[in-house]
Amino acid sequence: MTAPLLKIEDLRTYFYSKSKQAFIRSVDNVNLEIGKGETLGVVGESGSGKSITALSVMGLLSAGPGVITGRIGFKSDRVQKNLLQDIGDFVKLTMMDGKVMAVQKDEDGWQELSEHRMSNLRGKEISMIFQNPKQSMNPFMTVGRQITEAIQLHTEHKSEQAAKERALEWLDRVKIDTPRLRFDNHPYGLSGGMCQRAMIAMALSCEPSLLIADEPTTGLDATIQSKIVDLLAELKAELGITTMLISHDISIISRLSDTVAVMYGGTVVETGPAKAILAKNEDLKHPYTAALLISIPSSENIKGKGNLQAIEGDVLDTINIPAGCRFYGRCNRVTDKIKEKCERQEPDLRDISPGHKARCWLYFD
């Protein structure tokens, strides 16, 4: 593994729910690493904290009652800093027995510092693609204007003409047909797939060090999905861009990722090379990952069984996180030997083979 570009350590993002008078621990003790030029696939059910992790990295959660602590180390050729440095000073979090007791937060100071820290990183160093391409563009501005605006802001192409040339080049690169015509279209004149291509062009045109793709294919139909994935794979091979790819679709993750992190209940339960994690064998794998792989509709998975196996139970309620393993209630591989441990104590993320970590008592004594 090359030197990590982004290193997330002990990231915690909590939201206060007024109606329930409790903290929702959307992201709880997340540790991730993305090496330069690698693609990290983050996979998990809805509500497992994938998107919140991405938004925490971007600093897009600063407004509102959110609480973020931890360390996000970012180290590119141009910038090297901890995105959350000193931000913890504005928050006082009192924890007792794994439960949040009290929180004091200086909202204004927090916001100011967060904005100050992120202002010259967003767009320039870290770009983001959202799930809903059509809603991520200003409906009253032409696609071209929006891309040129970003280019003029972040690159050395300051003049109108140079920026336009560059924007057209990128529109061509993401395989939008007749870029010159599309340049003057408004977002409603483009189909969903074309809009997502334009979004990708906009995100990449500033040559960021890190691209965060938050479910880039959700909301598109199946054929367009596969075309967008092809495009991302091509761009990855061509540019060698570091990507954090968030999706609940394992087939997309398996096509694009070098490493994979599986999230459950706000934390990472397994991380390692994509090949090891997405392989079809059941052993040496977190039970949750194994269950996820079995629940993908494919001819192999229904062979001999007649129907698809779903994971029993519901996604973890992140307000009341149990003391033991988060997956304990739904796990089908609990043995009598480890049962007590599973119920009482949360396992750490530890190596089960070199470079492959899991959070499960099955593999430790």
Place this chain on the structure above:
Amino acid sequence: MKSYTQISGEIGEFSDLPFWKKADAIDIVYVSYGLLIVTLVVVSYIFGAFNFLPFDPEDIDLELMMAGPFTGKHLFGTDFMGRDMLSRLIVGIQAYFLPGLLAIFIALFFGTVLGVLAGYRGGRFDTGITYFTNLVDSFPRLVLILLVIAAFKPDIYYIMIVVGITNVPAVASHIKGKILFLKQKNFIEADIALGLPTRTIILKHILWHNCRSILIIQATLGMGEAILMETSLSYLGFGVQEPTPSWGNMVQAGSNYFMKGQFWPSTAPSLAILFTILGFHLLGDGLNNILEGKRNK
């Protein structure tokens, strides 16, 4: 003759024709009429301001009292003191024109600032601004104006400042509503993620590209309201005082003679009020339809 109806919906929106070619004929008519009226008002205002008038509006001619329209050089006749109606109508524009612009400016400027704060920042700002707008809204406007007149003096600028302030809540809530709507679509979030400065996002992406039709509508409605307010207060004797002409006090002065068959001293300013307000409203409405595109046909 065959008639064709334009198919509504998305097909129309896909065309990249310039906006005036996409517009409906009726909207063009609205805007043309509105522009005609507004131009007429502005030109007349300039004539009045430079004293370029057929007669002196305060020149009393006791031999030509209540002369009907088209008497001699008096196109609209004369009033009960023999003063030329046309000159008085033109000079009457001065009573509301600049004060009206002041009212519009106050309403738009403060309304936009409060609306953006409430919508974009939210939280405590939103709560505070909602309290303020509710407070302003809860007073009847006329009562507030009479209060100001009683406390200071019956000056049209004071009145228009109150009109402007009472229009602030409407503008603020429109802008706030629009921003809350835009926030649901996540392009604002995408803009932040792209590293655009907050200034650019608010001024360009939100206000210029998404709120200009609101501002145009509110400006034209505000002008109509300012005219109506000025004329009604002058009619009641609180606004512009005789002998300075205003459309309101002209209607009032002329109304005594209406039943005697001498209709022109009150009818001419009444029609002027009617067509001017209609012109401003149609201009705003037509421009809104053309710029926004008719979404809900």
